[in-house]
Amino acid sequence: MKALVYTDTNKIVYRDEPAPILEPGDVLLKVEATGICGSDMHAYHGKDPRRVPPLILGHEVAGTIASGPQEGIRAVINPLITCGTCGYCDTGFSNLCAQRELIGMRLPGAYAEYTKVPARNLIPIPHQLGFIKASLAEPTATALHALNLARIKSFRPLAELKVLVIGGGAIGMLTALLLKGYGCTDILLAETNDLRAESAVDHTGCRAYNPITDSLEAPDCFDLVLDCVGGEKTRHLATAAVKPGGILVHIGLMDSLGGLDIRKITLSEVTLIGVYCYTAADVRAAVNAIDTGLLGDLSWVETRSLSRGAEAFSDLDNGLSAAAKIVLLPDS
Ligand SMILES: [Zn+2]
Ligand SMILES: [Zn+2]
Structure with missing residues (x-):
């Protein structure tokens, strides 16, 4: 599959990468929209020791489920993967789980045609909600x-x-x-x-x-x-x-x-x-806030194709984009 890979400080390359290999409980997602986060920019600058190149960045993702019983359903990912059983996870503070992992950090992310995530991290979205807006659920x-x-x-x-x-x-x-x-x-x-x-x-x-x-x-x-x-x-x-x-x-x-x-x-x-991240309930509430128009028309969001991702990173780096968010879309 094609993916955008962070290969070195200030270097992002669009290239072929192996497709994700599913572990038990994982679901494949066909990526339809992935936002560029400030934390991805931080990694791009070589300033995030948790994001070590080569790595597919990207965790603000909306797409279509491409495996398992929910195949064909449109969804966003809660990219924060937690154990689900510790005291924090049990009481609704999963963002504080000691075993938390974020896709696009130490795990491969979603600047790619496909990404994978545990099934419990998928949140279906209403049919009328577009993928670009839905990808804003995470921030x-x-x-x-x-x-x-x-x-x-x-x-x-x-x-x-x-x-x-x-x-x-x-x-x-x-x-x-x-x-x-x-x-x-x-x-x-x-x-x-x-x-x-x-x-x-x-x-x-x-x-x-x-x-x-x-x-x-x-x-x-x-x-x-x-x-x-x-x-x-x-x-x-x-x-x-x-x-x-x-x-x-x-x-x-x-x-x-x-x-x-x-x-x-x-x-x-x-x-x-x-404040660090969010709980699963926050991601669901965010989908609802976007879908009901609480955040307005979101027309300030800019889109670029995934293959032009390196240029998007460089434009953001140089302050050339007025958009507070650039969302990358797969090349058709
Ligand atoms: Zn983010
Ligand atoms: Zn936990």
Whole structure:
């Protein structure tokens, strides 16, 4: 089969690869759409020790089941494969399972004609939902999970909060769209790529500013801050922006150290929440949110053919695309 393979730092090659070999319990999926994730870009830059080349990346996938009793059914994948039996899996926190694995990380991913996954990781999608939109279920589930955790800790409904979203990539964009869908009207987006900021303003109705050229309108005033980048600079911004008693949600995984002002977090009783992925319930809720139009028409999503995947990675790398998400489609 044809696949897009990460072969070395900043190198992605479209080439022939062996088709997946199914283990007991696995199902083959004919891939119809796979989104490029920020984490795939991180790997492309050679900065993710968990993604070792040569590797087929890609975990944001929608397709048609191509083996077993469900053959022909359209589905998305919950790419987080967990043991299903430990205490975390048992109580609905499967994203914390010690044995968790993500396809496209240490297992081959979905920038390919076919991919495989345990049958329990497939989530059927409604017949009217297109594959491109459906492939956004995975990043939407991350945004949904983050907002669900924030909602539990917030004394006020999300709709009433003044929110700062840091990063206008797909997670930032989807977080802003979900917040808007929940009725939140006071959303500021911090984004350094002006093309992306413009697109976010157009599609989410939020306000945007560039944290490199402009300073924050006022520090200590945001009820909820979501750092969708997760770097030293953005953590610094997040801590400065959050108000006493507010909530800081850390989603991005750009780097590990620096930026947090623990003294402020302590003295101001800021709630700090780390977010990793989602549960299976979050992925199902994400499919529903997309299908019911909660996220709008998603017209900001761009598509490219799988064979032109290397160019898509390079364009994203060089900030040439305004799209917060590029979805790769198999060549017909
Ligand atoms: Zn992703
Ligand atoms: Zn488990």
